[in-house]
Amino acid sequence: MITPQGVGRWDVGIEGEKIAVVAAAGALPAGAGRVIDASRLIVSPGGVEPHAHLAHSIMSHPDEPSLTLGPEEDTRGMACGGTTTHVDFAYVRPGSDIQPVVEQRAARWKGNSHVDYTFHVTLAGALPLRVFEQIPEAIQQGFPSFKVFTTNVLPPHPRRAGNRIDFGRIHHAMEKVAAHGGIMVVHGEDEDLVQWNYERFREEGRMEGSNLHLVHTKLSEMLAFRRTIALARASGAGVYFVHTSAREGVEAIVEARGLGLPVYGETLHQYACFNAEYYKTPRGFCSHTYPSLKFPEDQAALWDGLVKDGLSTLATDEYPTSLSLKLRGRTIEDVTGGNTGAEARIGIAYSEGVVKRGMSLARFADITATNAARILGLYPGKGVIAPGSDADLVLIDPDVRKTLARDDFHVSDYSPWEGWSVTGWPAMTLLRGKVIAERGKLLGSTSDGRLLTRRIDPAILRRPAC
């Protein structure tokens, strides 16, 4: 069992929805309740997925508007794969305000999620001052993380709402966030470099999607991360960089943390396990999300950051679609971004991190649950096995050896992880004391998930704390 006191042979007693006691093995009296024998299993805090886009409009094909799969479908996979909480997004664009947008998303999720959920507030476009004045209230109401894109990601299109917000507004949001206990969540790519690369590649006729990493480059990530960090330093804001993809990104984060700045990095299991060569294979775009897969040296840096220090979380950038929609686009402008992989996240982290790369079990729990809970303000209700915390657990069977197949997954009509060999896989998931999945069988319902509000520990925002 992985606890803050270390890893050991302990029993956990659950009363109602909470953990009541963590005791020496065999010390708990046989009560009236159910006893689950986990003696050959690893017991870790229920996974916290910090980055999901469910029921989200798909931006890669603006002439055929569609949505990613919703929480009723995708959270089946989360439950079976050991994730008990996910953080999605509520987009605030010019003309809208924070509170109604969050309420709309919460209404969409209510009764439709197998696991608990909450939302980052995304600030997109040329927002008026009024919206920034709403930031303190949003934090007060339990939504303290604010996502910004430093790039539009894709070239301009009349039917596509841009995601980018300018650095002037980002700085203004940082000042608000720093003063009121929030954190910035940043998609960092340099808009000028990305858009110039699109223009140049179009003119040169290099439109094949296998060039995505040459459009969404390492240099672009480096520039945007460092510019963001400089602004954060000036304003005192904490920053959480989503989907770090390049060695340069990890280096910028490590350097900022070395200066004592509250800067945190996320990467994705896709980015750690695949590189841009994979784009050339028949199903290669299944593993694409923006920015892009990079090079083997970047994978090495991401694993180094995950196993040792530098990166804090392993996320998915979940954006689930059908296989045909995922593979519809073939060019740098229309490959469908986003991953279908929240179900595989914990199993891949265990197999690739713990088994193959010697990641400690404590670190495994940190990158799959504890750190996301701490950085985003869900801790200690979530992300830890301790008395008083929600009884969210994932039991991992380290003896499972298999090549993942379609039957191992419960979302969409494909998984990018089909064919991947693993050692160890989630065997059981508990959400607030209820067994919601066992050995790939879904036992919970869409009424199990609950909306969570959050408050970030000031220690997270003072200096790098995890």
Ligand SMILES: [Zn+2]
């Ligand atoms: Zn995303």
